[in-house]
Each structure stands twice: as structure tokens, then as C-alpha cells.
Amino acid sequence: MLVTAISTTTELSALESQWNRLYAQDPHAHYFLSYGFMRDWLVALEGGWQVLIARNTADGEIVALLPLRFRLRTLPSGRFYVTLLMAGNYGADYTGLICRPQETRHVIPALAKAIRHLDWQELDFDYIQAADPRYEKLLDEFSARRFDRTAGVRTNEEHTNNLLCPVVSLPATFDEHLGQLSANMRQKLRRLLRTLDDQNSVEITYPTAETFNAAYDQLAQFWWQKWSHKKGAERSQSILRTNRRITLNALQAGSLYMPLLTVDGRLVAGLITFLDPVRGTANFFMTGRDESYEGPSPGLLLHAFSIREMISRSYREYNFLRGDEPYKLLFGPKLEQLQCVRVKRRKSNGILPQAVLDRAAVLATAAHQKSRFKQAAAGYTQILQSAPNTVNILYRLGQLYEQTGHEDAAYLTYAKAAQLVPRNQMLKDRLTRLRPAPHTMPPSAALSAPSRDAN
Known part of the structure; x- marks a missing residue:
């Protein structure tokens, strides 16, 4: 079983006929997983989503689809926390996957492996059908040794149970x-x-x-x-x-x-x-x-x-x-009956998925502009931990080090950026102005910013 992912509307449009055929074959499929609903929903999200596609290796035919999305939030430290959600969350009353029934035994382990290899700290399977045995099999692929698993309750102040659908x-x-x-x-x-x-x-x-x-x-x-x-x-x-x-x-x-x-x-x-x-x-x-x-x-x-x-x-x-x-x-x-299940990694290296890097940059820059330097440094460092050659983040981190009096760290950070874009005059000017001291401080030490192995 081969699992790949798509994340653009062009790729999504190319799946329409195969999606519709698979939807008709799956007795557990529902309106909120139909191609028409999911296409319009994903397009409106404007990024941060992907659809996992399972193909039969024998003939390359698509046998399962699992729409997912990433949610990014900022911790008080300035570090980022990534949750992987079912794509329909916050719009659809049901979420889930669609699969050709006879392929379930092979599809579920393959999808679980693909999910485990994505970068996230928390996995939320909200509003999946409790009567569909595929989700229990999928969740069983996340071992208790590496993951914590909890079930959620969705009863409001009027005592309405939102995990029940009449x-x-x-x-x-x-x-x-x-x-x-x-x-x-x-x-x-x-x-x-x-x-x-x-x-x-x-x-x-x-x-x-x-x-x-x-x-x-x-x-x-x-x-x-x-x-x-x-x-x-x-x-x-x-x-x-x-x-x-x-x-x-x-x-x-x-x-x-x-x-x-x-x-x-x-x-x-x-x-x-x-x-x-x-x-x-x-x-x-x-x-x-x-x-x-x-x-x-x-x-x-x-x-x-x-x-x-x-x-x-x-x-x-x-x-x-x-x-x-x-x-x-x-x-x-x-x-x-529906169910909401949360899976958390016991250990995470803090690497951010490509899909959230632009949003993370916006949030870290906003903290920087508000002079929340420790939080901004933590955010910038985590972005660089995930994408080391991001020039604009290297430049902003260098600016932050300058602003906080860490000129040695600023010099080293600008120097790394200059190696990536050697003709950039702005970086040349910064490096010319800064004179490194005899004992330089590595950027990861400034402001107690975490190193790549901090998490």
C-alpha cells in the first residue's frame, strides 16, 4: 500500500472522479466527506491542509482518502504547538475517512504510519463514527508506549450531548x-x-x-x-x-x-x-x-x-x-454515537510541518514587533530548527539579537543568511557594521533560546 499526500486545489480537482467513485463504494461515507463539500471547505481554509491518499501498489488505484489539517498555536514560552485535526473540524458535523471496504485491512496500518511520520504534537479525531470499526483499528496503531490517548465529552450547559446524532x-x-x-x-x-x-x-x-x-x-x-x-x-x-x-x-x-x-x-x-x-x-x-x-x-x-x-x-x-x-x-x-479521541506524543522534537511555517513566521514576527523578545526568539529558533535555511527568519533573528545587545550572535546569524544569499547588500551592510568579539556566543545560547534538541 502506497500513501502519498496532496495539498493544493489543483491536485484536489484532479481527484474528483476517483473521490466520487470511492465515496459511493464506502457504506460509512457521509455528506461531510463528499467531494463537493470537502473541496469547498478545503479551498476556504487557504492552506494548512492535506489529503492522505492510499493507493493499491498493484494497479495504482486510489483505495482510501483521509483529509487532514494542521492547527498552530503559540505557547506562553513563544514555542509553537501543532495539532493535526480531521480536515472538516469546526465546520462539519461528522469527520473521517473514506475507503474501499475490502481494502480496510491493508489501508489502516498504512495510513497510521503516514500520520505518525507527520510533524505534530497532538492528533485530534473529533466527531468520528463510533460504530465504524476502522477508527478503533486506526487508533490502535498508536502504541501506549509512545502516545497518550484520551476520549472527549461534548455535553453543553443545556445538557445536550453533541456526541449523539438522532x-x-x-x-x-x-x-x-x-x-x-x-x-x-x-x-x-x-x-x-x-x-x-x-x-x-x-x-x-x-x-x-x-x-x-x-x-x-x-x-x-x-x-x-x-x-x-x-x-x-x-x-x-x-x-x-x-x-x-x-x-x-x-x-x-x-x-x-x-x-x-x-x-x-x-x-x-x-x-x-x-x-x-x-x-x-x-x-x-x-x-x-x-x-x-x-x-x-x-x-x-x-x-x-x-x-x-x-x-x-x-x-x-x-x-x-x-x-x-x-x-x-x-x-x-x-x-x-460519535466519539472524540485525542492522541498526544509522549516525546516531540518540536519540528514544524511545512504547512504551518508561514503562519509561525507571522506569529513570531508579531511577538518581535511587540518587543516580546524571548518569545520571538523561541519562535524564530523553532522555525529554523524546522527549516534551517529560511533567510528572512535568519535576518529577523539577527535583528533581534542586535536589539537585545547580543551582537556576536547577530553576526553569526547574519553570516549564515549571507552564505545562502551572498549578493544581498543589506546583509553585507549588517556584517560590515558588526565586528565580532574574540569570544563569540552561538545564536542558540542568546536569550536562552532552545537548541534543536530542546524538545
């Missing part, structure tokens, strides 16, 4: 679906649907490309009024920006189902649902409701209407996605 199996007719519900719920949904079918003042419409922004803005405003005080303004704004992008991409791809409920011309609620015709699944993603509306439950009405519509289209599942909120359970779903 999924309604859709029968052949809507009446059959109603027959699976309690008598009270059955009567309630029939009454709600009659108001829609019998009253001209109650309508369901759908946005077009021209009206999408206005419709989304109204639903987002409803959502903001309900949730922003609990989630905080900054996080809420980030969620709504991300959801807008995901929803617009679905509209453009033809996979968006967005029923909007109006009463006397007033928008009172709407749903955002993503359709997956390959899996036969409708994935409810987001809702917005005017909390001042005092009429019969618009949320239950919209879900009942959507389920009826999906049954008429021969869809097989209505997935409420993450969260076991009580209203979802009224529709008689089964609960699918």
Missing part, C-alpha cells in the same frame, strides 16, 4: 412514518400540516440565488437572538460566517434544501438541510426562528414538512446531526 429511518410513505410516533405526536403533526395545506396565509417558500443572502441573514438574525448571549459574540459571529459559506456552497452545488415558513407574509422560521442523493440522506444543519412568533410550533411544522418531502423523494434517512435535543427525539429517531 437519525430517522424513512419508510415508503409518510403515513407509515406517523404510525411510528406516539399518538400525541402523530395528532400534533397532522394538525400542523393541515394549517399549511389548508390556509393560504401559511406558506413554505425556498430561496433562489438572488434571494439567498436576505433569507440567510434573517435566519442568522433569529439564531443570533437566541444563542449569542450563551455562546458569546465573537464565537457566534464565527459560527454564522462559517455556516453562511457552507450553506452558500451547498446552494451552488444543488444540495441545499432550505424551506422558509411565512405567515401572512412574515418569515417566522427556516431550516437549512443538506441533501446527499448518493446516501439517500437529508442532513438538518441549522435553523432560525422568530422567538416573538406565538403561533403553533414552526420548528415541528418545518421538520414534519421536510420529512414528508424527503419520503416523497425516496430518501432513506433524515439526520438531525449532532445533539440530542428533546424536540428531535419526538420524531422517533435512533441515536448514532
Whole structure:
């Protein structure tokens, strides 16, 4: 089994037909691993991602794909910490891999080996399907001798368990679906649907490309009024920006189902649902409701209407996605379990992957500009530990040494940069101005900056 990686949109586009074929073959695949969703999501990330590709060595055919992304954060010391995430994190309700089923036994060890060889301190497998045995096999490839492994809990202050996904199996007719519900719920949904079918003042419409922004803005405003005080303004704004992008991409791809409920011309609620015709699944993603509306439950009405519509289209599942909120359970779903697993290296050399070096340079330079010299020196040194011949970082580190009175270290750092770009006049001027003392200090000693083996 041969595992390679891609990290550009051009390479990603070339995979479309093979990705789609593999997606159709994998019974565990879901909307958030479809080519259309993942392509738009990865392009929006603007770097820092890669897709591991497993090929059968016999014929070179792709048999598995694992989208990943790197996240970089700065420690108080100024050193950087790298987490390897499933690529869909912070946007997708499910994450994971896609694989040809008969190749699983060979694919999993090969992917695990490729992951171990990447540069990271922490590996987060968030929102993977607990019922899919491939992930347990993958995680078993990370030995307890070298890695620590912990499972996460995702229960919020409302006691909603976000590791549970209520999924309604859709029968052949809507009446059959109603027959699976309690008598009270059955009567309630029939009454709600009659108001829609019998009253001209109650309508369901759908946005077009021209009206999408206005419709989304109204639903987002409803959502903001309900949730922003609990989630905080900054996080809420980030969620709504991300959801807008995901929803617009679905509209453009033809996979968006967005029923909007109006009463006397007033928008009172709407749903955002993503359709997956390959899996036969409708994935409810987001809702917005005017909390001042005092009429019969618009949320239950919209879900009942959507389920009826999906049954008429021969869809097989209505997935409420993450969260076991009580209203979802009224529709008689089964609960699918997700899991979040964190793997940490017991020892790390601190080497940074190529994908995060530019971001690390920005962060170290920002610390430098704020006169946080020890933190900047630690960041610069770690970058050079990972990419020793990065001229601009050598130059900035030389400047830092000058600013902090370490002229000998500055000279040696500029000299190394000058060896790489011998015609650079700015470096020549710096070296001419600085006169090395008889006893020079190695750059790694200045400001107690860590050496290559510090971690």
C-alpha cells in the first residue's frame, strides 16, 4: 500500500472522479466527506491542509482518502504547538475517512504510519463514527508506549450531548412514518400540516440565488437572538460566517434544501438541510426562528414538512446531526454515537510541518514587533530548527539579537543568511557594521533560546 499526500486545489480537482467513485463504494461515507463539500471547505481554509491518499501498489488505484489539517498555536514560552485535526473540524458535523471496504485491512496500518511520520504534537479525531470499526483499528496503531490517548465529552450547559446524532429511518410513505410516533405526536403533526395545506396565509417558500443572502441573514438574525448571549459574540459571529459559506456552497452545488415558513407574509422560521442523493440522506444543519412568533410550533411544522418531502423523494434517512435535543427525539429517531479521541506524543522534537511555517513566521514576527523578545526568539529558533535555511527568519533573528545587545550572535546569524544569499547588500551592510568579539556566543545560547534538541 502506497500513501502519498496532496495539498493544493489543483491536485484536489484532479481527484474528483476517483473521490466520487470511492465515496459511493464506502457504506460509512457521509455528506461531510463528499467531494463537493470537502473541496469547498478545503479551498476556504487557504492552506494548512492535506489529503492522505492510499493507493493499491498493484494497479495504482486510489483505495482510501483521509483529509487532514494542521492547527498552530503559540505557547506562553513563544514555542509553537501543532495539532493535526480531521480536515472538516469546526465546520462539519461528522469527520473521517473514506475507503474501499475490502481494502480496510491493508489501508489502516498504512495510513497510521503516514500520520505518525507527520510533524505534530497532538492528533485530534473529533466527531468520528463510533460504530465504524476502522477508527478503533486506526487508533490502535498508536502504541501506549509512545502516545497518550484520551476520549472527549461534548455535553453543553443545556445538557445536550453533541456526541449523539438522532437519525430517522424513512419508510415508503409518510403515513407509515406517523404510525411510528406516539399518538400525541402523530395528532400534533397532522394538525400542523393541515394549517399549511389548508390556509393560504401559511406558506413554505425556498430561496433562489438572488434571494439567498436576505433569507440567510434573517435566519442568522433569529439564531443570533437566541444563542449569542450563551455562546458569546465573537464565537457566534464565527459560527454564522462559517455556516453562511457552507450553506452558500451547498446552494451552488444543488444540495441545499432550505424551506422558509411565512405567515401572512412574515418569515417566522427556516431550516437549512443538506441533501446527499448518493446516501439517500437529508442532513438538518441549522435553523432560525422568530422567538416573538406565538403561533403553533414552526420548528415541528418545518421538520414534519421536510420529512414528508424527503419520503416523497425516496430518501432513506433524515439526520438531525449532532445533539440530542428533546424536540428531535419526538420524531422517533435512533441515536448514532460519535466519539472524540485525542492522541498526544509522549516525546516531540518540536519540528514544524511545512504547512504551518508561514503562519509561525507571522506569529513570531508579531511577538518581535511587540518587543516580546524571548518569545520571538523561541519562535524564530523553532522555525529554523524546522527549516534551517529560511533567510528572512535568519535576518529577523539577527535583528533581534542586535536589539537585545547580543551582537556576536547577530553576526553569526547574519553570516549564515549571507552564505545562502551572498549578493544581498543589506546583509553585507549588517556584517560590515558588526565586528565580532574574540569570544563569540552561538545564536542558540542568546536569550536562552532552545537548541534543536530542546524538545
